[in-house]
Amino acid sequence: MKHTISVQVENKFGVLARISGLFSARGYNINSLAVGETEDPEISRITIVVHGDESVLEQVTKQLNKLPDVIKVKDFLNSDIIKRDLILIKVSANKKVRPEIIEIATIFRAKIVDVAKESITIEVTGDEDKVSAFMDLMRPYKIKEIVRTGVIAIERGGK
Amino acid sequence: MNGAKIILESLKKEKINKLFGICGGSVIPLFDEIYKDDDIEFILTRHEQAAAHMTDGYSRATGEVGVCVATSGPGATNLVTGLATAYMDSIPMIAITGQVATHLVGNDAFQEADTTGITRPVTKHNYLVTDVKDLASTIKEAFYLARSGRPGPVLIDIPVDIQKGSCKFTYPEKVNIRGYKPKTSGHTKQIKAAVKLINASKKPVVYAGGGVIISKASKELRAFAAKGKLPVTTTLMGTGSYPADSELSLSMLGMHGTYFANHAIQNSDLIVAIGARFDDRVTGRVKDFARGAKIIHIDIDPTSISKIVNADLPIVGDCKIILKKLTKDIETKKRSGWHKQISKWKKEHPISYKKDKKLRPQYIIEQLYEATSGKAIITTEVGQHQMWAEQFYKYNEPGTFLTSGGLGTMGYGFPAAMGAKMGKPKKTIINIAGDGSFQMNIQELATCVINDINVVNVVLNNNYLGMVRQWQELFYDRRYSQVCLGKSHKERVPDFAKVAEAYGAKGITVCKKEEVMPAIKEALKYKTGPVVMDFIIEEEENVYPMVPAGAAIDEILVDMA
Ligand SMILES: Cc1ncc(C[n+]2csc(CCOP(=O)(O)OP(=O)(O)O)c2C)c(N)n1
Ligand SMILES: [Mg+2]
Numbered sequence: 001m002k003h004t005i006s007v008q009v010e011n012k013f014g015v016l017a018r019i020s021g022l023f024s025a026r027g028y029n030i031n032s033l034a035v036g037e038t039e040d041p042e043i044s045r046i047t048i049v050v051h052g053d054e055s056v057l058e059q060v061t062k063q064l065n066k067l068p069d070v071i072k073v074k075d076f077l078n079s080d081i082i083k084r085d086l087i088l089i090k091v092s093a094n095k096k097v098r099p100e101i102i103e104i105a106t107i108f109r110a111k112i113v114d115v116a117k118e119s120i121t122i123e124v125t126g127d128e129d130k131v132s133a134f135m136d137l138m139r140p141y142k143i144k145e146i147v148r149t150g151v152i153a154i155e156r157g158g159k
Numbered sequence: 160m161n162g163a164k165i166i167l168e169s170l171k172k173e174k175i176n177k178l179f180g181i182c183g184g185s186v187i188p189l190f191d192e193i194y195k196d197d198d199i200e201f202i203l204t205r206h207e208q209a210a211a212h213m214t215d216g217y218s219r220a221t222g223e224v225g226v227c228v229a230t231s232g233p234g235a236t237n238l239v240t241g242l243a244t245a246y247m248d249s250i251p252m253i254a255i256t257g258q259v260a261t262h263l264v265g266n267d268a269f270q271e272a273d274t275t276g277i278t279r280p281v282t283k284h285n286y287l288v289t290d291v292k293d294l295a296s297t298i299k300e301a302f303y304l305a306r307s308g309r310p311g312p313v314l315i316d317i318p319v320d321i322q323k324g325s326c327k328f329t330y331p332e333k334v335n336i337r338g339y340k341p342k343t344s345g346h347t348k349q350i351k352a353a354v355k356l357i358n359a360s361k362k363p364v365v366y367a368g369g370g371v372i373i374s375k376a377s378k379e380l381r382a383f384a385a386k387g388k389l390p391v392t393t394t395l396m397g398t399g400s401y402p403a404d405s406e407l408s409l410s411m412l413g414m415h416g417t418y419f420a421n422h423a424i425q426n427s428d429l430i431v432a433i434g435a436r437f438d439d440r441v442t443g444r445v446k447d448f449a450r451g452a453k454i455i456h457i458d459i460d461p462t463s464i465s466k467i468v469n470a471d472l473p474i475v476g477d478c479k480i481i482l483k484k485l486t487k488d489i490e491t492k493k494r495s496g497w498h499k500q501i502s503k504w505k506k507e508h509p510i511s512y513k514k515d516k517k518l519r520p521q522y523i524i525e526q527l528y529e530a531t532s533g534k535a536i537i538t539t540e541v542g543q544h545q546m547w548a549e550q551f552y553k554y555n556e557p558g559t560f561l562t563s564g565g566l567g568t569m570g571y572g573f574p575a576a577m578g579a580k581m582g583k584p585k586k587t588i589i590n591i592a593g594d595g596s597f598q599m600n601i602q603e604l605a606t607c608v609i610n611d612i613n614v615v616n617v618v619l620n621n622n623y624l625g626m627v628r629q630w631q632e633l634f635y636d637r638r639y640s641q642v643c644l645g646k647s648h649k650e651r652v653p654d655f656a657k658v659a660e661a662y663g664a665k666g667i668t669v670c671k672k673e674e675v676m677p678a679i680k681e682a683l684k685y686k687t688g689p690v691v692m693d694f695i696i697e698e699e700e701n702v703y704p705m706v707p708a709g710a711a712i713d714e715i716l717v718d719m720a
Contacts, residue, residue, distance in 0.1 A: 010338065013287070018279060025280055055465070062462040068284050068304060068339040 002031065003057050004083065004153050007046040007064055008072040011037060015069045019046060022063055028056065032085075032150030043071065047152045080156045083127045086149045088113070089135065092142040093120040101141060108134050119144060127151075162291045162322040163192040166255065167199060169298040172330045175226050176200060177217070177581060179210040183230020184270060185257030188322035202581065202610060205602040207234050209574040211241020212600070214252045215312075216578030218245075219561045220536060220586075222375060224305050225578065226253045232270030235316070236277065240568060242312045243281035247565025248396060249373055251310035253301055254282075258318040261289055274316045283311030291324035296331050303334040308341030309460040310373060341459060345476030345484065353431075353455050353472055354488040357387060360429035360453075362497045365389045366412065366441075369396030369564065370434015370458060372557040376479035377401065380433070383486040388494045390501055392420040394435050396564040399554035409501070410510070413441040414706045415546045418508035421704075421712040423501055424449050432456045434478045437467040438565070447711035457481050508704070508717050510550050518672050520544060520619045520696045524551035527589060527617065530679045535587040536561065536579050540572040540596030542626040544619040546702045548591040570599030576614040577607055587683065588613070594620040594644055594651070604662035607689035615682050615690045621698050622651050629701050634708075648698065659691035668693045 009015045016035060023030050031049040038045050050060060057075060064073045093101050098120060105112060105122050108130065114121035124134050128151060135146065160168070166189060170178075179202045182190045193201055204210040207229045214225035229238050235256040245252050259268040264287075275285045284304050286297050294317070301313040357363060371380050377400050384391050384407050391401045392409040401408055409420035424430065430452045435441070442448040448468060456463075456470035457478055464473040474481055512521040524547055527535070533553055538561040539545040545562055554560045561579060563571040576590040597618050607614065628642040645651040656666030665685050669678045669692060682690045703718045 014275060014279075017276065021279055055469075059462065059466060066460070066462055068336050071338040 001051070001053065001057075001077075003050055003052070004076040004081070004151060005048045005050060005061070005064070006074045006076060006153060007048065007070060008038070009044050009046060010069045010071065011042050011044040012069060015044070016046070018067055018069060019064070022067070023050075023060075026059070026063065028052065028060055032148075034150040034152050036152075047150070049151050076153055076155070081153045082156060083151050083153045084125055085128050085131045085151045086123065086125045087131055087135070088121060088123055088147045089138060089143060090119055090121045090145040091138050092118060092144055094118060097141055101138070104134075104137050110134065160328040161188070161192075161325045162294055162317070163188040165291070165294045165326075165328050166298065166317070166322070167192050167196055168328055169295050169330055170226060171198060173224070173298070173302045175224075177202065178226050178228050179204055179213045179217075179578070180228035181207055181210065181230065181234060183234045183257060185231040185259055185319040186228060186322070188319060189228070189255075189257065189317075202606065204574070204606050206600065207237035208240050208570065209600045209603045209606070211238045211252075211254065212244065212568075212571050212574035213578035213581070214254075215241060215245045215250050216538060216561055216575030217582040218250050218252050218578075219575070220558055220579035221582035222558065223582070224251045224253060224302060225582075226255065228255045229257070230270065231257045231259055231274065232272045235272055235274040238314075239278060239281060240570075242278055242314065244563050244566045244568045244571055245312040246281045246283065248369060248563065249310050250312065251305040252312045253305055254312060254314040256314060256316050257322070258287065258316045260320040261318045262320075264318065274314070278314050281312075282314050283309075285314040285316065287316045288318070288321050291321050291326050294321065295328060299331045300334050300336065304336075304339070308339070342475050343459065343477040343480055345457070345474045345481040349472060349474045350481065350484050350488075353474060353485060356429055356453060356455060356472060357389075357431065357485070358490045358492075361494065362427045363387070363389050363429040363431060363494075364409070364423050364427040364452075365391040366394070366424070366430055366432045366435055367391055367397040367400050368394045368433065368435025369400075370478050371397055371400035374434065374459070374477050374479045375557070376434075376482055377557045379479050379482035379486065381405075383482050383489070386486055387489045387492050388498065389431070390423055390498070392416070392423065394438070394441055394564070395549060395562060397435065398549055398560040398562075399557045402555040403553040404555055411549055413438075413712060414443070415550070415702050415704065416706075416712070417510055418704055418715055418717055419501060419504035421706070421715055422504050424452075425711070425713040426500070427452045430454045432458075432470075433482070434458060436463040439467075442467065443706050443710055443712040443714075516672060518670065518675070518694065518696050520547050520621075520694070520700055521551045522672065523617065523619065523675055523694055523696070524548060524591065526675050526679055527591075528552045530676065530683060531587055531589070535559070535589050536583060538562065538572040538576040538579060538588070538590045540590070540592045540599075541567045541569045542593040542596060542624065543621070543629060543700070543702045544591050544593045544625070547619070569593075569596035573597060573600050573614075573616060574603050576616075577603060577612050580612050580614050587615070589615045589617055592616050592618045593625060594618055594622065594655070595624045597655070601658065604659060604664050604689055604691070608663040611688050613686050613688060616692065618655050618691065618693050619696050620651060620655065620693050621696050621700065622648065623698060625700075626702070628699070632699070632701070633705075651695070655691050655693035659689070664689040664691055666691050666693070668695065670695045
């Protein structure tokens with residue numbers, strides 16, 4: 001099962017290394033990891049997507065909580081959340097196929113951010129499913145490069 | 160005040176008056192302050208690894224926090240084994256390392272190593288201090304982290320310019336780390352549920368680990384076991400937490416545990432695990448461990464609970480507090496049927512060895528027990544001798560058996576013994592060593608002689624890396640690959656008594672059974688420095704009982720089949 005975990009940490013040097021070290025040392029697999037400052041500049045938030053059964057997730061959560069620099073850990077499994085992933089995708093595109101690609105992008109409410117003679121670069125935002133679906137549709141056009149932020153998530157409602 | 164002096168003044172606030180370690184380029188300012196300071200005693204070791212183990216031994220013997228010091232680069236990397244050893248056994252200690260000047264950090268400067276990076280997985284926490292103003296509060300925090308919750312080693316890396324920098328010294332009164340609030344008291348509902356399970360149990364076993372010793376809960380454990388007539392088995396780390404000569408004691412469980420402890424676990428209906436972590440040397444084949452039992456698991460570290468074996472009833476908190484609460488509420492019971500069964504197992508397969516004319520290690524340890532009336536602090540190295548030391552000396556008090564349980568570090572015992580002696584100068588300290596392990600920190604004989612540290616090393620010299628040889632004998636068809644330590648079976652290397660004498664220590668060689676007691680008495684009489692006793696024992700003696708790796712713990716070999 002895929003879990004999205006949100007971790008609030010002290011915005012200090014070495015914290016990211018502690019967290020990634022914990023995952024690698026214990027053999028947990030990270031699907032994606034995104035870091036950024038929060039509304040409080042002393043606190044950063046790390047959003048981690050990780051695969052594993054319940055017992056693995058229980059250990060991951062406990063191990064994260066054990067680090068003195070970790071302030072709060074929340075597994076979003078049973079929460080109502082908004083998830084976003086952003087990709088930049090560069091696709092081979094000559095004049096002939098360019099309109100088709102632009103049409104697909106429009107349907108996905110994606111943005112064309114750069115156009116060159118033989119390629120086109122598109123920005124897509126959405127949950128993982130939408131982003132994956134878009135990538136699948138681009139595959140026939142020969143994808144040159146994909147850059148992806150990893151998932152970030154926030155809970156719905158006033159909390 | 161300069162940074163170096165701030166370090167020493169902060170340490171004094173933490174009641175530190177001894178440091179162990181070695182100097183170097185990036186700690187010269189600190190050592191200059193040590194030179195000027197009359198209140199801090201410095202023990203100059205011959206290897207930083209030994210300094211770390213000494214600190215660890217000091218902490219274990221006293222229950223306080225020791226401090227070691229090393230220079231940057233190689234000094235710091237030499238500490239790593241000692242930190243990892245303390246980390247695995249949850250021992251509180253502080254390591255202070257010098258670092259290259261802040262403007263050089265990251266430049267591959269001379270004797271630069273990424274010390275915080277290298278030690279991150281083997282410390283509870285570590286710091287790189289980048290501003291002299293943070294120094295005092297960092298030290299305060301480090302001690303707090305090392306001591307509280309599940310204790311462990313904490314390292315503080317201090318660049319040389321920070322030691323030279325200066326600011327006003329104020330030592331904080333309090334620490335507040337918002338992400339670190341260990342729970343100690345235990346959940347009331349869980350405790351109530353545990354009482355119910357214990358009262359209902361017909362065949363309970365208490366499985367006590369090092370956590371009982373760390374939380375200073377031995378007295379509470381005794382009261383708990385006595386009220387419910389609960390048999391107690393201890394792990395290697397829990398040795399001494401419960402008196403070995405008590406009727407309720409089952410001694411150690413697991414790979415080299417007793418037949419009766421392992422059978423009690425396997426036939427029990429309720430395991431009360433206290434400050435223990437279900438190590439693979441304890442559980443054997445996990446899915447068959449305590450098959451029919453419910454499990455109550457009490458530990459201050461939530462990550463230990465349900466990591467290996469699922470706990471039916473977890474209680475997160477300090478063993479001492481929780482044991483008190485449990486004892487108050489459980490019913491007084493006899494449980495005679497269960498005890499009759501256990502007595503039967505004890506009679507069938509007691510811990511034993513072949514009693515003949517040969518010089519056998521088990522006999523030597525029994526004689527040590529006799530000669531010291533069981534009152535010594537024993538440290539060990541790692542190998543067969545470590546297991547014999549656990550099996551044949553009886554430990555009735557916590558803090559009397561110091562051993563590297565989690566990491567299994569050869570070279571631990573001798574420096575740990577020295578640290579223990581520094582912490583408990585009135586105690587007799589004996590390091591039970593193997594001929595292989597002793598050579599891993601043998602250079603500390605110099606430190607010992609120079610500082611008049613009176614410890615007795617009992618080398619059980621079997622001319623082999625014996626524990627590995629035993630596995631090769633039993634599971635690899637006697638293919639003895641790279642385990643013989645001598646030149647031949649006749650010529651053992653080195654002559655330990657001569658090495659001792661070269662350092663100015665006392666050396667004694669013992670070859671015959673009848674020489675054992677007089678030699679021990681002679682060694683115990685010697686009070687001016689270290690003693691090395693070289694016991695030339697049987698080469699191929701094995702440790703029994705033994706549970707083969709991967710077997711269930713009741714699939715136990717009681718002796719050579
Ligand atoms: C630093 C280190 N290296 C290797 C080992 C693996 N090892 C475990 S026991 C052992 C043999 C120890 O020999 P010795 O000290 O003579 O003790 P004996 O088993 O013979 O009593 C070895 C090599 C270890 N535990 N620690
Ligand atoms: Mg040996």
